[in-house]
Amino acid sequence: MKPPIIQCVGLTKTFRDFWRRPNVWAVRDLHLDIYPGEIFGLLGPNGSGKSTTIKVLLGLLYPTRGRVTIFGLPPTDVSIKARIGYLPEESYLYAFLNARETLDFYGRLFRLPRAERRRRAEKLLDMVGLSREAGRRMGEYSKGMARRIGLATALINDPDLLILDEPTSGMDPIGTNLIKDLIVDLGKRGKTILLSSHLLADVEDVCDRVMILYGGMQRALGKTHELLSRSELTQITTRRLDEDTIEEIRSLIRAKTGDAGVDVESPAEKLESFFLKIVRQAQADRVQTSGVVQGASGELPAFLRSSTPDRGIVEELVAAGRERPAEPEPGPEPEPVEPQPDRELIGGLVAEAAKPKPLPRQDQAELPPALPEAEVDRSVIDSLLQKRRSQDSDKKPREDRDG
Amino acid sequence: MGRIWSIARLTVAEAIRRKVAILFILIMAAVLATLPFVMKGDNTLTGRIQTFLAYSMTTLSFLLCMLTILLGCGSVALEIRSRQIYLTGTKPVPRWQILFGKWLGIVLLDLVLLGVGVGAVYGVVKYLATLPGTNPDDAYVLHNEVLTARAGVEMLVPDFAADVERLYQVRREEGRVPVDDPVVVDQIKRDIGLRLRRDYLSVQPLATQSWEFTHLLVKREPGQFLHLRYKLSVSPEPPRQVVYYAWVVGDRSKDTGEVVIPRDDKVGIYNEMPIPADLVADDGSLRVTLVNVHPEDPERYYRAVISFSEEDKPLLLYRIGTFGGNLLRALIIIYCKLMFLAAVGVCASTFLGFPVACLVCMILFLAAAVSGFILESLDMIPKWKYIDDPLDYIGYVFRPLGLALYQIVPQLSKFNPVPTLVEGRAVTLLWVIDAIGKLVLIRVAILGLLAYVLFQRRELADASTT
Numbered sequence: 001m002k003p004p005i006i007q008c009v010g011l012t013k014t015f016r017d018f019w020r021r022p023n024v025w026a027v028r029d030l031h032l033d034i035y036p037g038e039i040f041g042l043l044g045p046n047g048s049g050k051s052t053t054i055k056v057l058l059g060l061l062y063p064t065r066g067r068v069t070i071f072g073l074p075p076t077d078v079s080i081k082a083r084i085g086y087l088p089e090e091s092y093l094y095a096f097l098n099a100r101e102t103l104d105f106y107g108r109l110f111r112l113p114r115a116e117r118r119r120r121a122e123k124l125l126d127m128v129g130l131s132r133e134a135g136r137r138m139g140e141y142s143k144g145m146a147r148r149i150g151l152a153t154a155l156i157n158d159p160d161l162l163i164l165d166e167p168t169s170g171m172d173p174i175g176t177n178l179i180k181d182l183i184v185d186l187g188k189r190g191k192t193i194l195l196s197s198h199l200l201a202d203v204e205d206v207c208d209r210v211m212i213l214y215g216g217m218q219r220a221l222g223k224t225h226e227l228l229s230r231s232e233l234t235q236i237t238t239r240r241l242d243e244d245t246i247e248e249i250r251s252l253i254r255a256k257t258g259d260a261g262v263d264v265e266s267p268a269e270k271l272e273s274f275f276l277k278i279v280r281q282a283q284a285d286r287v288q289t290s291g292v293v294q295g296a297s298g299e300l301p302a303f304l305r306s307s308t309p310d311r312g313i314v315e316e317l318v319a320a321g322r323e324r325p326a327e328p329e330p331g332p333e334p335e336p337v338e339p340q341p342d343r344e345l346i347g348g349l350v351a352e353a354a355k356p357k358p359l360p361r362q363d364q365a366e367l368p369p370a371l372p373e374a375e376v377d378r379s380v381i382d383s384l385l386q387k388r389r390s391q392d393s394d395k396k397p398r399e400d401r402d403g
Numbered sequence: 404m405g406r407i408w409s410i411a412r413l414t415v416a417e418a419i420r421r422k423v424a425i426l427f428i429l430i431m432a433a434v435l436a437t438l439p440f441v442m443k444g445d446n447t448l449t450g451r452i453q454t455f456l457a458y459s460m461t462t463l464s465f466l467l468c469m470l471t472i473l474l475g476c477g478s479v480a481l482e483i484r485s486r487q488i489y490l491t492g493t494k495p496v497p498r499w500q501i502l503f504g505k506w507l508g509i510v511l512l513d514l515v516l517l518g519v520g521v522g523a524v525y526g527v528v529k530y531l532a533t534l535p536g537t538n539p540d541d542a543y544v545l546h547n548e549v550l551t552a553r554a555g556v557e558m559l560v561p562d563f564a565a566d567v568e569r570l571y572q573v574r575r576e577e578g579r580v581p582v583d584d585p586v587v588v589d590q591i592k593r594d595i596g597l598r599l600r601r602d603y604l605s606v607q608p609l610a611t612q613s614w615e616f617t618h619l620l621v622k623r624e625p626g627q628f629l630h631l632r633y634k635l636s637v638s639p640e641p642p643r644q645v646v647y648y649a650w651v652v653g654d655r656s657k658d659t660g661e662v663v664i665p666r667d668d669k670v671g672i673y674n675e676m677p678i679p680a681d682l683v684a685d686d687g688s689l690r691v692t693l694v695n696v697h698p699e700d701p702e703r704y705y706r707a708v709i710s711f712s713e714e715d716k717p718l719l720l721y722r723i724g725t726f727g728g729n730l731l732r733a734l735i736i737i738y739c740k741l742m743f744l745a746a747v748g749v750c751a752s753t754f755l756g757f758p759v760a761c762l763v764c765m766i767l768f769l770a771a772a773v774s775g776f777i778l779e780s781l782d783m784i785p786k787w788k789y790i791d792d793p794l795d796y797i798g799y800v801f802r803p804l805g806l807a808l809y810q811i812v813p814q815l816s817k818f819n820p821v822p823t824l825v826e827g828r829a830v831t832l833l834w835v836i837d838a839i840g841k842l843v844l845i846r847v848a849i850l851g852l853l854a855y856v857l858f859q860r861r862e863l864a865d866a867s868t869t
């Protein structure tokens with residue numbers, strides 16, 4: 001096997017407080033090898049150390065302990081930077097430059113000749129769909145637009161190693177697809193890609209290997225499909241079923257197997273449930289983290305749940321003296337208005353991950369008939385569908401390769 | 404160089420597009436447009452131009468210093484705070500090139516702004532000089548004492564070391580030295596020297612006193628003039644502050660002509676007296692003699708001692724260059740200051756946040772700008788051996804601290820060419836070289852090195868301290 005492009009040995013990174021005492025252990029004793037041509041996913045709850053790891057790899061932070069090499073050299077070495085493309089977690093572009101100037105500026109830092117800079121800038125602007133807006137200052141761009149330019153800057157040097165920190169954050173579904181396609185394409189061309197993301201379905205689609213971090217430590221690492229195949233379980237995939245049918249199947253299985261657990265969920269949530277299991281396991285193990293710790297069930301705080309506000313909060317929030325109608329008796333905590341069906345599954349993360357999840361395929365197929373044939377500008381939908389289709393065809397060879 | 408140049412250009416573009424530089428240009432334009440009409444000086448054309456020159460150049464230099472400090476302190480500190488450095492710092496650009504590019508950008512912008520500003524000042528001055536003067540002398544004074552570049556030679560005052568020793572021995576033999584304590588002896592000798600030099604610079608009523616200037620490198624052509632610049636003190640004070648007396652210029656023993664110049668000078672202000680250049684002797688020396696007698700009416704003279712102070716001895720000024728050249732050299736000295744301040748700012752911004760860096764730089768700038776004053780007051784703190792007030796011990800601690808500070812902080816007050824320019828005195832090439840050497844070659848280099856070391860150690864993604 002070729003030597004790894006990225007190698008971390010015992011990487012530890014602590015942050016210090018005002019008095020220079022270490023107070024945050026962002027990354028702890030991390031071992032990481034990423035090989036040429038790999039698409040590697042870094043997962044973990046908020047504050048688990050993904051971005052910190054990436055910054056150490058790029059030389060933006062220095063490791064507290066441990067050794068890091070990229071292309072066999074320390075991250076501070078300038079010569080390797082020419083081969084790296086980096087998309088930070090947010091867009092940190094110069095607000096006073098326009099998109100074209102932005103790309104040109106970074107192109108210059110890579111010493112690209114003028115003609116080549118122009119050519120690449122136009123191609124990239126075209127790819128991210130912002131050719132027509134490229135004359136506007138970055139300060140005027142919306143979050144997602146700026147992020148697209150950020151992606152374009154990351155690619156201006158045709159990097160061998162692409163490091164994407166939450167590439168899909170702030171992107172619309174089309175942008176999300178664009179990025180997925182791009183990652184798959186670049187992967188096929190032999191580029192190495194390291195990405196962190198919260199969109200587990202997407203990660204599952206594109207990544208060869210994933211690592212799940214919790215509290216700065218590795219909790220799981222392996223090939224995506226191996227991590228997800230659980231031989232003791234059987235998964236039935238059918239067209240979408242209505243609640244009654246599901247209930248019927250449930251009772252049927254229960255009758256056949258005794259009181260075994262039955263989970264009914266959409267297949268896209270495979271990595272999601274695996275992820276949640278790992279994170280919940282880490283929490284059960286009382287692993288220390290400086291990141292988020294999910295509450296037992298992600299319940300709403302009591303004062304948000306009850307229909308009549310809690311007296312204490314009201315007193316804090318509402319100016320004293322303002323008349324209020326009589327308070328209800330401060331009885332026992334009111335029950336949630338509507339019990340949530342699979343509360344166990346809903347960590348804070350699910351809400352995050354579920355949001356921009358692409359529509360189930362069926363819905364999309366149904367979408368065009370729902371609209372009148374003519375008149376509607378279908379270009380958007382078409383491009384969406386086309387991307388999806390091409391991506392489907394891309395996925396097959398990838399899986400073959402893995403297997 | 405391409406990368407440094409890109410970053411420099413970006414810095415300039417940022418200053419312009421963020422309207423910092425535009426604001427500066429507007430202020431400067433307003434100042435230049437209004438000053439000549441608001442400031443009338445002493446109402447002569449010369450006075451008006453001198454005031455304009457002084458105020459516009461001071462404002463220009465001060466504003467540019469502030470702008471430079473702001474841009475310097477913002478340079479990397481703001482990029483770290485708003486995290487654009489995440490991108491620049493992960494491109495194949497060594498960190499020293501980022502710093503150097505930032506510095507270069509600021510300094511380039513300064514060059515353009517300073518050049519345009521000084522050019523505008525020059526234009527306005529040239530325009531004002533075409534206006535009619537208020538009296539016949541005005542034009543002469545303007546062109547020979549302001550819009551010129553003159554060298555100044557101080558009057559020679561011997562140190563009288565031998566005389567001091569002799570007079571001290573006389574005193575001792577007379578038994579007027581109470582103890583042999585070296586501190587006391589020192590003091591006595593100092594007093595004797597002071598008195599001797601004071602006598603040398605004073606002329607009793609009805610008496611004369613001659614002095615010499617040497618090493619005058621002046622073309623002794625007819626029509627050329629030197630100017631003797633002096634401030635008189637007269638005691639007791641004469642009526643209406645005017646004293647009548649005469650100068651005799653020239654040295655018969657050296658075969659020069661001799662000219663008697665009757666004077667009625669105001670006391671306590673600078674007077675300038677033109678002296679024909681052919682009175683300078685072949686060896687480059689000039690002898691002047693003050694005659695303390697009313698020149699036209701010796702009977703009516705006012706009985707008073709005329710004297711010069713040792714700190715403000717008469718100066719002999721003569722033209723060695725043009726106003727334009729002088730202004731250019733002044734520009735270079737101011738520019739050296741700006742290069743230095745830009746380096747201070749960039750250096751501070753490598754390890755401090757923007758507001759703190761600004762504060763530190765402003766304080767250092769002020770300390771450097773008033774260095775003359777501070778050093779003077781440090782000098783007044785009594786030496787250890789003379790301390791009698793316990794409070795003076797505090798001063799004793801501060802003195803070395805202050806002196807040490809000025810080993811590092813340059814005495815920027817020594818690099819202010821504006822007063823010299825306004826007096827029509829030469830901003831010498833030597834001075835320019837001194838500024839380049841001390842401010843740029845030494846200090847910018849040291850600051851650059853320091854900034855490099857600090858920035859290399861800096862974690863670019865850690866903005867928590869700023």
Ligand SMILES: Nc1ncnc2c1ncn2[C@@H]1O[C@H](COP(=O)(O)OP(=O)(O)OP(=O)(O)O)[C@@H](O)[C@H]1O
Nearest residue numbers: 015026045046047048049050051052290291865867
């Ligand atoms: N500059 C810093 N100073 C102090 N603590 C920091 C700093 N940067 C990160 N941390 C801490 O390090 C831990 C890991 O942060 P990191 O940004 O790596 O998380 P992440 O996995 O990228 O989270 P997210 O999913 O929210 O992006 C957090 O507890 C965070 O507070």
Ligand SMILES: [Mg+2]
Nearest residue numbers: 050051089165
């Ligand atoms: Mg992050």
